Amino acid sequence: MRWVETTTTVRFNEVDQWGIAWHGHYFAWFELARMKVLEKFSLLPNEFTALGFIAPVVSARCEFKKNALTNDPITIRAHVLKPQTASLTFQFEILRQTDGALLARGETVQVLQRLDGTMIYKLSGVLKTRVETMVSYFWP
Amino acid sequence: MNNALKLQILLREPIDITPIGAKRVISCGKKGESPLQTPEQSRTEFIAGLKELIIRVLRLEDIEPQDIIDSDPLFGDGLGLDSIDALELVVAIEKEYAVEIPDAEVGRHAFASMNALADFIVEKETTKKTSDALG
Numbered sequence: 140m141r142w143v144e145t146t147t148t149v150r151f152n153e154v155d156q157w158g159i160a161w162h163g164h165y166f167a168w169f170e171l172a173r174m175k176v177l178e179k180f181s182l183l184p185n186e187f188t189a190l191g192f193i194a195p196v197v198s199a200r201c202e203f204k205k206n207a208l209t210n211d212p213i214t215i216r217a218h219v220l221k222p223q224t225a226s227l228t229f230q231f232e233i234l235r236q237t238d239g240a241l242l243a244r245g246e247t248v249q250v251l252q253r254l255d256g257t258m259i260y261k262l263s264g265v266l267k268t269r270v271e272t273m274v275s276y277f278w279p
Numbered sequence: 280m281n282n283a284l285k286l287q288i289l290l291r292e293p294i295d296i297t298p299i300g301a302k303r304v305i306s307c308g309k310k311g312e313s314p315l316q317t318p319e320q321s322r323t324e325f326i327a328g329l330k331e332l333i334i335r336v337l338r339l340e341d342i343e344p345q346d347i348i349d350s351d352p353l354f355g356d357g358l359g360l361d362s363i364d365a366l367e368l369v370v371a372i373e374k375e376y377a378v379e380i381p382d383a384e385v386g387r388h389a390f391a392s393m394n395a396l397a398d399f400i401v402e403k404e405t406t407k408k409t410s411d412a413l414g
Contacts, residue, residue, distance in 0.1 A: 197362055224366035250362050258362055258383040260369040 141277050142216035145175045146236070149211045160207035165243050166199060169231040172217035173247075176229070180273040190266050192259070194227060194249040201245035205235070212236040218277040225262050226250050227270070326397050336371040337364050349393040357392070365390065378403040 153164045177183045187194055207213060213233055220228040227249040233242045251259045251266070262270055330344040333353075337360065351357035354365070368390075369380045378400050380389050389399040 224363075224370050226363065226366055248363065250366065253382075258365070258386075259381065260366060260383065260386060261379065261381050 140218060141279070142218050142232075143172060143176045143179065144214055144216040145171050146212065146214050147171060149207050149209055149213060151209050154209050158208060160211075162201070162203060165201050165203070165207075165233060165245065168213065168215045168233060169201075169217070169229070169245055169247065172215040172231055173229055176217050176219065176273070180269055180276070182269055182273065187266075188254065190264075191254055192266055193252050193254065195252065196247050196249050198248040199245070200247075201243055203243050205240050205242045207233070207235070207242050213242065219274055221274055221278055222270070225260050322397065325401075326393050329393060329397060329400075332371060332375060333358075333368065336367055347393060352392055353390045353396070360390075372400070376400050376404065377407075 147168060149160050153160050155161045174183065177186075184193075212235070214236055215231060215233050217229050217231050220230065222228065229247050229249075231243075231245045231247075233244075234240065235242055251262070253259060326349060327344055330347050333339065333347070334342055334344065339358075342358075347358060353368075354360045360368070365383070365386055369386070373379055380386050380399075389396055
């Protein structure tokens with residue numbers, strides 16, 4: 140199984156008054172990695188829309204393992220699970236670059252809807268092909 | 280009894296399209312039961328099977344088949360299923376009954392209640408068998 144990685148640095152405005160990264164920001168960091176994945180497989184939000192779909196998140200969770208502090212260089216990595224249903228499940232890890240420590244682990248689930256809001260229960264056409272290409276990259 | 284056979288029972292006029300062997304088996308019901316089963320009994324059994332499938336697939340540990348009311352909606356107020364449940368259920372129904380529910384528009388009818396779901400599956404199966412028979 141492979142990951143797609145990206146990096147960032149914890150900014151001053153991302154920590155709380157205890158000097159620890161505020162928990163909500165981890166989801167924004169996950170998003171950096173998700174975009175990197177989606178870009179690679181022509182599934183960015185605008186590309187999704189061009190195909191006639193959106194992919195809203197219906198579930199998101201995060202386990203916080205170690206504190207991220209101001210100016211910590213971090214790596215965010217993501218992969219997509221093999222789908223059992225017409226949904227996209229991304230899993231994420233955030234690592235501290237200096238010592239490789241795992242700071243957080245998370246997951247989001249996205250369902251697929253047509254632009255009129257109708258949820259689809261089966262993938263088809265170009266969307267199916269692109270999703271399958273993306274999944275097979277992570278699970279060669 | 281497998282589900283294909285259960286469906287046969289529910290078909291109104293299966294004479295021309297039902298394998299002969301299957302017809303004999305289906306009228307027997309469970310071992311030791313009367314071989315004569317009314318359509319109502321067959322339907323009740325079919326719905327009971329559907330309920331067991333839903334409970335198993337969605338891991339509804341606190342719910343017994345008899346807790347699910349045949350006329351209650353599966354989503355929202357009734358059984359309270361959500362969109363991820365719908366996706367799992369669709370996959371299970373396709374696997375078990377070879378019936379597709381492509382999107383929520385179709386799902387709105389199919390998942391309206393247990394009765395609606397049973398009707399939907401039987402109707403799709405009947406259409407499929409008829410068109411197969413017509414070749």
